[in-house]
Amino acid sequence: MTHAISIEAVSKRFASLQALDSISFTVEHGEFFALLGPNGAGKTTLISAMAGLSRADSGRIRIMGHDTVTQTRDARMKLGVVPQELVFDPFFTVRETLTFQSGYFGIRHNDAWVDELLYKLGLTDKANVNMRALSGGMKRRVMVAQALVHRPPVIVLDEPTAGVDVELRQSLWAFVKELNAAGHTIVLTTHYLEEAEALCSRIAMMKKGRLIALENKDTLLSRSAAREVSLQLSGPLPASLQPLSLRQQDGRHILALPDIAKLEQVLSELRLAAVEVRELSVHETDLEQVFVKLMHGGQL
Ligand SMILES: Nc1ncnc2c1ncn2[C@@H]1O[C@H](COP(=O)(O)OP(=O)(O)OP(=O)(O)O)[C@@H](O)[C@H]1O
Numbered sequence: 001m002t003h004a005i006s007i008e009a010v011s012k013r014f015a016s017l018q019a020l021d022s023i024s025f026t027v028e029h030g031e032f033f034a035l036l037g038p039n040g041a042g043k044t045t046l047i048s049a050m051a052g053l054s055r056a057d058s059g060r061i062r063i064m065g066h067d068t069v070t071q072t073r074d075a076r077m078k079l080g081v082v083p084q085e086l087v088f089d090p091f092f093t094v095r096e097t098l099t100f101q102s103g104y105f106g107i108r109h110n111d112a113w114v115d116e117l118l119y120k121l122g123l124t125d126k127a128n129v130n131m132r133a134l135s136g137g138m139k140r141r142v143m144v145a146q147a148l149v150h151r152p153p154v155i156v157l158d159e160p161t162a163g164v165d166v167e168l169r170q171s172l173w174a175f176v177k178e179l180n181a182a183g184h185t186i187v188l189t190t191h192y193l194e195e196a197e198a199l200c201s202r203i204a205m206m207k208k209g210r211l212i213a214l215e216n217k218d219t220l221l222s223r224s225a226a227r228e229v230s231l232q233l234s235g236p237l238p239a240s241l242q243p244l245s246l247r248q249q250d251g252r253h254i255l256a257l258p259d260i261a262k263l264e265q266v267l268s269e270l271r272l273a274a275v276e277v278r279e280l281s282v283h284e285t286d287l288e289q290v291f292v293k294l295m296h297g298g299q300l
Pocket residue numbers: 014017019037038039040041042043044045046084
């Protein structure tokens with residue numbers, strides 16, 4: 001069975017920087033999936049490779065079964081991308097922007113569909129206004145409409161709520177939820193755990209080009225006490241942490257933790273010992289706190 005998105009061992013370097021380091025995961029049809037990670041994690045680089053705008057150095061990406069390199073056009077037709085940056089011609093009207101985008105996809109311009117998009121995004125009375133005369137929030141809405149002109153089954157939104165006011169954020173989310181309910185697969189990148197939690201069923205966490213966790217939201221939201229943490233490390237487990245070690249398994253250290261506060265201490269001792277955490281997973285724990293710590297404290 002094909003996945004909506006399949007990412008297999010995708011890597012990309014920019015000079016000495018490993019922007020993507022063997023990333024693999026799949027997104028299923030109709031899922032609402034979050035890519036969560038701090039600045040520089042590699043989210044935009046991955047999306048750009050998904051959209052065929054740049055090439056990974058190795059690995060394979062398929063959108064609805066179409067390889068983004070060998071079947072670029074087929075893959076692109078299945079994918080709508082709302083970019084982080086507002087990219088448009090300032091002299092086009094809103095309608096012309098959408099018409100132009102239809103041409104880009106080589107599809108016949110469909111006025112009824114464009115009108116419906118304008119209506120759903122609250123842009124009907126702006127259809128003939130030049131893009132440069134719109135507010136930032138309105139421009140953002142046009143970007144969303146633009147991503148949908150070719151009716152893609154898979155939609156990727158790259159931090160669509162960055163710098164957006166609360167009202168627009170809520171109306172955008174309502175719209176995206178509606179798309180998901182209508183069967184579209186949605187991938188959203190965000191810095192905010194709360195946003196990922198509120199909307200998505202699965203959350204992938206990236207940091208420094210690596211996928212460090214992939215969890216169901218329910219697991220993420222479980223509030224039970226920490227029991228075990230599995231760590232893949234760049235070096236040996238420091239002596240100070242040996243008493244916590246339960247076992248080693250597949251190159252990972254499994255530690256027993258009485259509570260989540262202990263994890264902070266473990267991470268800080270690893271930092272002191274200059275041992276890098278390559279992968280971390282926590283079982284039966286308050287993962288939200290772990291994620292918050294990772295995002296805000298930059299602990300890994
Ligand atoms: N064209 C490029 N040339 C060189 N380095 C790049 C290029 N594009 C991205 N990078 C670097 O690759 C890393 C990943 O960047 P990317 O934009 O993918 O991260 P991100 O997770 O999307 O971050 P943000 O949340 O800030 O958008 C960063 O260190 C960035 O500086």
